[in-house]
Amino acid sequence: VLSARAPAMAVQVPLWHHYLQAIRSRGAPRAQDHQRAENVLFTVLEHVHARDPRFLVDYSHDLEAFQFTLRSSEDPLDMEVPLWVDAEALLIEELGVPETGDGPASCRLGVPREVPGLERWMTDDVFSASEDSTTCCGHIVPGKVLHVLKDLLVAAIVHCKHHSLITPGSLNAASLREEGLCLSLLVSSGWRMIRFNIVPVVRRKHRVPALEGAQLMPCFPEGSLKRIISQEVPLVPASAQHWRVSTDYLLTRLLGALGSLQGHRLDSLSILDRVNHESWRDGGQGPGLTFGHLKMVLLWASVLFPAPEDWAELQGATYRLLVVLLCCLATKNLPHFLYPERNLLQDSGLDLNALYQRVERFASQPEAFLRIHVTHLGRSPPPRIGNGIKALLQLPASDPTYWATAYFDVLLDKFQVFNIQDKDRISAMQSIFRKTKALGGDES
Template sequence: SSQPCPPSPRIFIPAQTSASHWHSYLGVIVSRERQRLEHFQRAEDILEPRFLVDYARNLEAFEFALCASEDAVTMEVPLRIDGDALRVLACQPGDTPAGHRPGLGTFCLEVPSPGTDLEDWTSTVDVMERGDGTGCLVPGKVLQHLKELLVSVIVRCQHLFLLQPGDLSAENLQEDAMELSLLIRGGWKTIRFDIVPVVRRRQEPLRLKGQQSDRGFPKGSLRKAMEEAHFVPASPHCWRSSTHLPILKLLQAVDMLKGPHLDSLRLLDQLRVQDWEEEAGKGSLTFNHLKMVLLWSMELFPSPEDWQDLEGSVYRLLVILLRCLATRHLPHFLHPEENLFQEEALDLTSLYHKVESFAQDPRRFLRFHFGLPARTDSWPADPSTRALLHLPFQVYRIQDSMRRSAMSQLLSKIRQVNP
């Protein structure tokens, strides 16, 4: 609409200087992070000892605290099975029932000859017989078996008064989904946990296209994050490779570095929820998108000098985010051939204008408010040109040749697609 937007009621955070304004905004985000972590830990105290076995990770709590939205917590729990004893085969039309086409990048996990030590999964959970007499571990049947086990544990916990009224809701278990969803009370807040069964296999380190070993990351972190392949249900009949945990491991490695790397992610994610959300029914930028932007920023701007202050660090993420929005192409960090914008119903032009409005006038947005978002319309121009020319990037004294060439590297890494 060409009509001006009504002003938004706001809660202002006082600031004396530009730098303090950035850090005041971040300070509110970080203070809320502690409360979110407490909610998660209270819910986890109900979930873990009663329902999960061999669970000893803190990555989910780490992500939940970073994210500004109230999205479900994805909890990938490994099956007690020797994944290295399975054979991974691309799903073929004959591997699925008639009328069901296997998706791209889906796999069958073939069970080898009898006698292989696979615990009791192949006897307790039925396998799909194939023409040559071998069988495959079927995701739908694994999920059904785990669901039955989960329901029986819930009933037993209730019978023994190990659950208080309101602690847990299992109503989402009735849905035909590729995860087991439980609503767990965490203090006064209810948190949704999507429990996903995972088959883990050792793998040779991936050779990432165009990426130098550990460039911008702590030494060994890329290799450690990708030393295992994780297969999760893609459909009732096929599995897919998951990068959820490897990406979280990389973020955790970034947290070990000096500099406001994750603070930049925190700040942009708060803006995503507060000012960049689309109208109901439309796809929006996600926390997962911003995670990828940060990881690309780490590789394209590897020098510690690029991450000395919060404002400069945020602008490095903005340069890449705006370029990806302009070209409509955000490569997955571990699988650059995959465009994360391709399958999303996103209004990338609208998102571009919103992000650019912040880049041009950040002080206008570095405040918490309720009500309608600030108006973000701007004059029309070629987005790809504006992404490169209208950011005050030169004020950060980029002098050495490696960092001066970062933008040309970015243009070659992120495929040129006309907006």
């Protein structure tokens, strides 16, 4: 029986917990770093608001701060700047889903004719008039909004520095010169610099079909998706002319929902992000996977492994993410969780073959990567897998039906961490295993 190898490596489990404890010990200092940097930014944004009340300050970033404590990587953080506008009064003009179906539909925000209270958004600096519509007199233009916000940020930073409201060196605005769909600032937390992407947002109730479909997934706590769907969602710049729903916002809320469940889902994400930062990206010096990539892997792993017992043990939970990640790297396709037609590895500029080799080395002999103290030194156990695993991992590229629990259970068994007692799942896994043997997609 395949699952007979499942209990292997039990003696090594404490090493995973030592590694997790080291990450957690940095959590409180990271939270303080985030708070200090955020306070600097709030000071600047308060003066932006004082100069132009159309731009508000949102102090509720608890979920983003919590996410920052999970991370070891230094990817930029989003800071939303809500616009003071009656968003429900605006007209959403959908431009249709992208032809590739790989993302949310873009839209324009129309200002209806003769609706009081919207006059402040009909000035030339943020508005483009339209003569050919009977329902709206023009549109709020994201490119213009970004330009106004950029000028306000520069003026606010100069004011805050001149009046010693922020300490010298606490903020680097050099990247504000760059053109893009957000405004980037480097903010000091005391000893580390944190990059924030300032994003103007319009918050309103907006249907997200991809999220509604996710309600059918049993991996999320009951009612959690309904709460997310019922809340306002931010519309962010999609181009100089168009807006779109912020998928990052939705994914962060989904991650928060998973965090309320028992088990090691978020712990496994923290471990892989740390290994990614230290080993796969050479201490953050090289290109590679982002926290966003790994977050997407966790969301897929949670769907593919919905049983609580999948996440009850730390080592096994981490391998749930690893087998999904290895499959994505081997097939060169990491589907977006809400828009699966979108491949997050396409046009990433990453050397996916080299990255695959690094991740496979960790999955085969993780102990060498998890040692953080001289007392952890010692001989590593033999590799968990032999040659040929990549062929097995590439099967979903030619047959998408392999993207299912039974196939990934075969991969877990290969790495000796299946550990599932459910007879139906064992039977389904063994059936897929026999199919892969017949195809020659296995090395043993």
